[in-house]
Amino acid sequence: xxxxxxxxxxxxxxxxxxxxxxxxxxxxxxxxxxxxxxxxxxxxxxxxxxxxxxxxxxxxxxxxxxxxxxxxxxxxxxxxxxxxxxxxxxxxxxxxxxxxxxxxxxxxxxxxxxxxxxxxxxxxxxxxxxxxxxxxxxxxxxxxxxxxxxxxxxxxxxxxxxxxxxxxxxxxxxxxxxxxxxxxxxxxxxxxxxxxxxxxxxxxxxxxxxxxxxxxxxxxxxxxxxxxxxxxxxxxxxxxxxxxxxxxxxxxxxxxxxxxxxxxxxxxxxxxxxxxxxxxxxxxxxxxxxxxxxxxxxxxxxxxxxxxxxxxxxxxxxxxxxxxxxxxxxxxxxxxxxxxxxxxxxxxxxxxxxxxxxxxxxxxxxxxxxxxxxxxxxxxxxxxxxxxxxxxxxxxxxxxxxxxxxxxxxxxxxxxxxxxxxxxxxxxxxxxxxxxxxxxxxxx
Numbered sequence: 001x002x003x004x005x006x007x008x009x010x011x012x013x014x015x016x017x018x019x020x021x022x023x024x025x026x027x028x029x030x031x032x033x034x035x036x037x038x039x040x041x042x043x044x045x046x047x048x049x050x051x052x053x054x055x056x057x058x059x060x061x062x063x064x065x066x067x068x069x070x071x072x073x074x075x076x077x078x079x080x081x082x083x084x085x086x087x088x089x090x091x092x093x094x095x096x097x098x099x100x101x102x103x104x105x106x107x108x109x110x111x112x113x114x115x116x117x118x119x120x121x122x123x124x125x126x127x128x129x130x131x132x133x134x135x136x137x138x139x140x141x142x143x144x145x146x147x148x149x150x151x152x153x154x155x156x157x158x159x160x161x162x163x164x165x166x167x168x169x170x171x172x173x174x175x176x177x178x179x180x181x182x183x184x185x186x187x188x189x190x191x192x193x194x195x196x197x198x199x200x201x202x203x204x205x206x207x208x209x210x211x212x213x214x215x216x217x218x219x220x221x222x223x224x225x226x227x228x229x230x231x232x233x234x235x236x237x238x239x240x241x242x243x244x245x246x247x248x249x250x251x252x253x254x255x256x257x258x259x260x261x262x263x264x265x266x267x268x269x270x271x272x273x274x275x276x277x278x279x280x281x282x283x284x285x286x287x288x289x290x291x292x293x294x295x296x297x298x299x300x301x302x303x304x305x306x307x308x309x310x311x312x313x314x315x316x317x318x319x320x321x322x323x324x325x326x327x328x329x330x331x332x333x334x335x336x337x338x339x340x341x342x343x344x345x346x347x348x349x350x351x352x353x354x355x356x357x358x359x360x361x362x363x364x365x366x367x368x369x370x371x372x373x374x375x376x377x378x379x380x381x382x383x384x385x386x387x388x389x390x391x392x393x394x395x396x397x398x399x400x401x402x403x404x405x406x407x408x409x410x411x412x413x414x415x416x417x418x419x420x421x422x423x424x425x426x427x428x429x430x431x432x433x434x435x436x437x438x439x440x441x442x443x444x
Contacts, residue, residue, distance in 0.1 A: 002251070002252055002317065002318045002319060004319070005118065005121070005122065005318070005319070005320055006117055006118045006121035006122070006153070007114070007118050007262075009263055010118060010122075010260070010262060010320045010322050011319060011320065011321055012262065012321060013321060014314055014321055014323075017262055017263075017321070017322075021262075021266055024263065024266075024293040024294060025051050025266050025291065025293055026050065026051050028291070028292065028294065028295070028299065029043075029049050029050075029051075029054075029301065030049070031080065031299070032080055032299045032301055033046050033049060035081070036077065036078055036079065036080040036299065037077035038076065038077040038078040039078070039080075039299075039301060041077075042058055042060070042301075043057065043301075054266075054268070054291070054302070055268070057301065057302055058302065059275065059289065059302045059303070059304050060300055060301055060302055060303045060304070061303075061304050062100065062242075062304075062306075065078060065100055065242070066100065069100065069101055070098070073101070074089060074101040074103075075103050075297075076101075078298050078299070079103060079297065079298060080296060080297065080298070080299050081105050081297045085105045085106075085296070086103040086104065086105055086297050087104060087105060087106050087109060088103070088104040088109060089101055089102070089103055089104075090102045090104070090139060090140065090141035090144070090145065090241065091139045091140065091141065091241075092140075092141060092242055093136075093140055093142075093213075093241065100241070100242050101298075102141055102242055102297075102298055103297030104297055105296040105297045107294070107296055108295060108296050108297050111244075111264055111294060111295075112145055112148075112149070112244055113148050113149050113152045115149070115244050115246070115247050115260050115261045115264055115265075116145065116146060116148075116149025116150070116239075116244070116245060116246040116260075117149045117150070117153050118249070118260035119237050119238075119239075119246045119247060119248055119249030120146075120149055120150050120181075120210065120237065120246070120249060121153050121249075122235075122249035122250065122251045122258055122318075122320070123208075123210045123236065123250055123251075124179075124210065124233060124235045124252065125150055125153055125155055125179055125208065125210060126153065126154075126155065127153055127154030128155075129155040129156065129178045129179045129207070129208070130155070130156040130158065130176060130177045130178050130179070131150055131155050131156065131157055131158060131177065131178075131179040131180070131181055131210075132158045132160050132168060132175070132177045132179070132180045132181065132182075133146065133147050133150070133157055133159055133160055133161075133181050134160045134161070134162065134164070134168070134180060134181060134182035134186055134190070135161075135181065135182060135183070135212075135213060136161065136162050137159065137161045138161075140241070141241035141245050142212070142241060142245050143161070146181070146212075146245055146246055147159060149245070149246060150181065155179070158175060158177065165190060165193050166193070168190065169190075169194060169197060169199070172204060176205070177206065178205075178207040178208065179206070179207060179208045179209070179210060180209050180210070181210045181211075181212070182209075182211060182213075183211060183212065183213040183214050183216075183421070184211045184214060184215075184216030184217060184222060184226065185214060185216075185360065185415075187209055187211060187226055187229075187230070188229075188357075188359065191229045191230065192381075192410070201229050201230045201231070202228075202229065202230055202231030202232075204230075206230050206231070206232040207232055207233070208232055208233050208234075208235065209226055209230050209232050209233070209235075210234075210235045210236075210237060211234065211236055211237070212236065212237040212238065212239065214421055215327060215329065215344070215345045215348070216236070216345075216348065217234055217235065217236025217250065218236045218238075218250065218256065218257060218327055219345055219349050219352070220349070221348075221350075221352040221353045222349060222352045223254065224352070225352045225356045225357075228356075234254075235249065235250045235254070236249070236250045236254075236257065237249045237250070237257075238257050238327060240307075242298070242300065242303070243265070243290050243292065243300065244261055244264065244265065244292070246260075247259060247260055247261040247264075247265060248261075248325070251316060251317075251318035251320060252317075252318055253316055253318055255312070255316070255324075256324045256325055256326045257324065257325055257326070257327065258318075258320050258322045259322050259323045259324070260322065263293065263294070264292065264293050264294055264295075265291070265292060265293060266290070266292075266293060267280070267288055267289065267290055267291075267323070268280070268288070268289040268291075268302070269285075269286040269287070269288060269289070269311065270286050270287050270289055271286055271287070272286060272287035272308060272331040280311060280323075281311060282311055282313045282314075283310070283311065284310070284311045285308065285310045285311075285328065286308065286309070287304065287306065287307065287309075288305050288307050288308075288309045288325070289302055289303060289304055289305065290302075290303045291303070306330050306331045306332050307327060307331070308327075308328045308329050308330065308334065308343070309325040309326060309327055310325065310326045310328055311323070311324075311325055312324040312325060312326060327345075328343055328345070329343030329344065329345050329346075330343075333423065333424045335365045335367075335368055335369065335370060335424065336368060337370065337372050337400075337401035337402075338372065340400045340401055342374075342399060342401060344363060344423035344424050346398075346399055347361070347363060347376070347395065347399065347423075348361070348423070350391065350394050350398055350399065351378060353394070354387075354390055354391050354394050355378065355380060355387060355391060357380075357381065358378055358379060358380050359378075359379030359381075359411070359413075360379050360413045360415040360421060360433075361376065361378045361379065361413075361423065362376070362377045362413050362415070362422075362423065362424075362425055362433045362436065363375070363376055363423060363425065364377070364427050364432070365424060365425070365426060365427065366426075366428045367426070367428050372401055372402040373402040373403050373404040374401060374402070374403045375403070375404050375406065376391070376395070376403040376405050376406070377406045377408055377412075377413060377433070377436060378391065378405065378407055378408070379407075379408055379409065379410045379411065379412060379413055380407050380408075380410070381410055383407045387407060388405040388406070388407055389405075391403075391405045392404075392405045408436065411435070412435050412436060413433040413434070413435050413436050414433055414434035414435025414436065415433055415434070415435075
């Protein structure tokens with residue numbers, strides 16, 4: 001029998017939840033136009049400012065926010081609360097450009113903790129757990145905010161941060177953690193470090209591995225590799241720093257992510273190429289667009305996330321009635337090879353099946369529609385004969401594009417293991433993996 005969700009709001013009938021959210025959305029639209037100079041200018045005289053006309057309102061983009069904050073740091077004219085009421089300032093990870101400053105009033109902070117607690121409880125964390133928190137605490141919104149959300153569940157938090165791999169393993173038997181929270185990349189790295197010390201990760205007694213910050217936990221092949229490596233259950237979470245730090249999590253069914261921000265977030269689905277609205281119904285796929293409800297300090301209206309999702313059925317064995325999505329990838333990391341849309345998550349799924357235990361990988365593409373074969377560099381510790389050929393043929397048969405596979409030594413790509421990892425590099429824009437300016441390695 002599944003545990004009851006962290007909040008009774010997660011059990012609300014969808015029609016009732018939408019009715020309440022519509023009321024909150026109407027109030028939020030009035031608030032942002034009154035309190036934020038950015039939205040006062042963007043939304044005009046306020047005529048037609050209604051829930052029914054939401055799709056006619058202009059989108060908000062990350063580039064707009066960056067320009068506003070450069071002109072008037074730290075928050076720009078988007079700020080809608082008095083400076084004296086903002087109790088915390090975080091920044092986004094900056095993986096796609098200049099980091100954004102994000103403000104929290106005390107009410108924003110409380111709501112963020114509640115939303116995150118629902119997601120982490122859904123992923124499997126309980127109050128009796130001891131959790132190693134292995135994400136960045138320095139400035140980054142996910143560090144402290146996620147710590148406080150998990151603490152709200154009642155779990156014992158160990159604030160590890162990054163750069164502490166050796167100390168984690170030195171103190172493992174003293175700390176006796178039951179949960180590790182980190183990126184999928186760092187979970188691989190930590191397992192490799194344990195192996196290097198002659199310790200089997202699956203024998204360390206971990207009950208649960210909760211991942212976030214980058215794709216992986218919701219990819220069945222990747223999740224299976226992590227489960228086998230650690231001998232532990234794996235739960236995925238999702239958030240965007242500028243929206244809410246963590247606002248979705250897998251339940252025990254491990255089939256998509258439940259949006260935990262009920263009463264705090266309105267979402268739409270659009271065609272990522274045209275911006276045209278798409279139905280919010282099961283099987284629909286598109287870019288997800290967010291409008292915050294009840295956000296005071298730095299509110300967003302119709303914010304283009306860049307994340308492409310598939311909508312799943314509301315009904316779930318866990319009993320939650322909240323919207324459920326599957327993250328397919330980012331619109332800005334997708335590329336098209338002879339008419340075939342390719343997301344790096346799909347490539348990672350192939351690598352996890354064909355080369356379990358692989359390290360970082362990088363796809364080097366020339367333009368949005370690069371000509372094949374696509375250079376693919378993969379870090380591997382030991383490569384059996386024919387591995388590159390096996391990867392190449394599996395990518396071709398499953399993903400319908402050809403690639404030029406180069407196998408390189410662990411760490412050769414120079415990609416971080418404790419932060420979000422970039423997978424797609426636009427060589428026409430001068431992007432290359434830090435450790436591999438020219439695609440090097442041996443084709444095997």
